[in-house]
Every structure is written in structure tokens, then in C-alpha cells.
Amino acid sequence: MERRISNLSKRFGNQWVLRDVEFDFASGTVICVSGTAGSGKSTLLRLIAGKEKANSGEFTHFSSEDVYLADQGNSRGLFSLFGTLGDGRTAGSDALSQLESSLTGPKETILLDEPFAGLDRETRSLSASKIREATKRGKTVIFAAADFKHACEAAEKVIILDRGTVMQTGTPHEVYENPVSAAVAVLTGMMNLIEARRLTSSNADIPEFHTINGGHRIFSQAVPKYRLGAINQNMMLGIRPEDVVIAMNASFPEDNVIRATVTEVRFDGETSLVDLDASGLLLTARVFKVVGLNIGDECMLGLPPHRVAILN
Numbered sequence: 001m002e003r004r005i006s007n008l009s010k011r012f013g014n015q016w017v018l019r020d021v022e023f024d025f026a027s028g029t030v031i032c033v034s035g036t037a038g039s040g041k042s043t044l045l046r047l048i049a050g051k052e053k054a055n056s057g058e059f060t061h062f063s064s065e066d067v068y069l070a071d072q073g074n075s076r077g078l079f080s081l082f083g084t085l086g087d088g089r090t091a092g093s094d095a096l097s098q099l100e101s102s103l104t105g106p107k108e109t110i111l112l113d114e115p116f117a118g119l120d121r122e123t124r125s126l127s128a129s130k131i132r133e134a135t136k137r138g139k140t141v142i143f144a145a146a147d148f149k150h151a152c153e154a155a156e157k158v159i160i161l162d163r164g165t166v167m168q169t170g171t172p173h174e175v176y177e178n179p180v181s182a183a184v185a186v187l188t189g190m191m192n193l194i195e196a197r198r199l200t201s202s203n204a205d206i207p208e209f210h211t212i213n214g215g216h217r218i219f220s221q222a223v224p225k226y227r228l229g230a231i232n233q234n235m236m237l238g239i240r241p242e243d244v245v246i247a248m249n250a251s252f253p254e255d256n257v258i259r260a261t262v263t264e265v266r267f268d269g270e271t272s273l274v275d276l277d278a279s280g281l282l283l284t285a286r287v288f289k290v291v292g293l294n295i296g297d298e299c300m301l302g303l304p305p306h307r308v309a310i311l312n
Helices: 041-048 092-103 121-136 148-154 172-177 182-188
Strands: 002-012 015-026 030-034 056-060 067-069 109-113 140-145 157-162 165-170 192-198 208-211 217-219 234-239 245-247 257-268 271-278 281-287 298-302 309-311
Touching (some): 002 041, 015 041, 015 157, 015 165, 041 067, 041 109, 041 140, 092 109, 140 148, 148 172, 157 182, 165 182, 172 182, 182 192, 182 234, 182 309, 208 234, 257 281, 271 298
Parallel strands (some): 030 140
Antiparallel strands (some): 002 015, 208 217, 234 309, 245 298, 257 271
16 A cells, blocks of 8 residues: 655744655555754654654555554664663664564554664664565564665665755665765765866757866766756766776776876775875775775776766
8 A cells, every 4th residue: 555644844943843744655665764863854753653743744544553663762762772781792682672572563664763773784684684574574664764874775765854855765776876966965875076067058968067176078967957957057966986987098088087196095895995186176986996006196087977967
């Protein structure tokens, strides 16, 4: 069954915490509400659970009577259960036990506030598996998470909140690959933000831009005209570090090839981050192996146009 939250708003005093929040979801799915601290995540869960009264809004095909908020008397829900025991040991087994208890109750919809916060990787992975398994028994799980990686581990759909407003919805993969704004791009992972001004008309098949820093001419992915903005105004472009290609040989200009100098190499576990300076345009590339690349070396960077996003 498709459920829907419409025009949900909440304010405390003169401050609006949520404004016209709308999204729908199917029964038996895992939904993550993601956003920074103060974005309204916890308040949204409490409104859905009937713990707070909304100033406006409607719930279609479900009510608070069908909902269980795993709240241990604080605003962080299960966060108090997921951390360390008094003697300093990780409370992984207790966390999993409490999570299972929350997921096996009679209520059809389970709300969890930051269920993965403070967990080690193994316990987090097990917890995500238990949440997904609960949906096979017909449960619907909505959880809040400040860390977008937590959404990627467990959720089928993510709702991005920013200052009480829904900025974007979709699968974690869709939102990560195609963020609609710089705020969403940064919230969902590392992003090279490039301030630029459009050179081509709105009818061009592939938009071309002039970067404010570095003065580079680069092409971006094609987007609908309404996403282009005015031609005489600066815009924000973005490209993920893993999409920046480091090469020692030049390629064609339409591949957005620019010269850069390595300024830093940072180990990041399975990958490494390479910081680069392209005549004032600062970029970061993510690579699996750093071979023959040292600080001060010059190289060529490829910014594949289909991976350069136009951010509103």
C-alpha cells in the first residue's frame, strides 16, 4: 500500500522546524530521513509517531496508532543503546538485541532515530541486515541518519532534509549520483564544487562553462533548460572525486582536460585522496592506488562532461 505524508509543518514558538514536508512510501520498505543536525529529522519522526502535534499536514493510509517510535526517553531514540557499556566495552550485542525487540513488536511501522550512530562497522552491518529482514515480515522502517552512508547501507529510499525542507528524494544511488543542489551534493558525500559562468546558449546540446577560478573552459552534462539559469550569472558545478581522472598524457579538450599540480596525497583506507591545484581551481581526486605520483608533480586531469553536474 502506498502511504503519503502531505504538507507537514511544525514550528516551536516563532521558529519553523519543518515546512510543507511531503513524501510517499510503500509498505514493507526501509526509508531514511537524512540531514545535518537541526534539519528536522527527529521532529519529523515524532510527528509521524504522534508524539508531537503538527501545525498542518495530513497522513494518508496510516496513523500514529500503527507506528512505534523506538524512543528511550530522549530525542536520539536508540542512540542511547548503541554505544559503550559502563566498563567501556562496545555494546554491540545489547544494541542488536534492543533493535530486534523494536522490530518484532505488533506495530506495522517502526521509527528509529540514529540507529547506527556509534556502532562499529560489523555491528552496523548486522543491524542493517536485521532492518532489511524486518521488511520481509511486512514491517515498514523509517530511520533518521545524519551520515548518508548509513542510508546507503540499509535504505531503499532516502529523504534529504535541509533546514526543515525536503530537498530531494530517491534511492540512495539516485540522490548520490544526481544531486539537485550543492547542499545535497555535500550532504551525501565529497564533491568538488566549481563556480562557473555559462558560455553557450540554453539551446546548446552540451553546456560549456568558464570557471571563475583558473579560467578553464569545461563542458557539463546536458540538463533541461530550466536548470541552466541565466547566462550572465555564476552557477555551481560539481564532480565527485572518484570521477576525476588523473592522466599523464593529454586528451581532447572536449573531455575537459586541464593541467594541475599535486598538492597533497591523503590515505583514506581502501582509497587515497589526491588534492590538486589547476591554476587556482582546487580539486580532489579519489584513486585506488597512488603510483608514481608525488607532491609537486604535474599531471593532466580529465573531468568527464557527463559526470560534471549542474547544481542549483
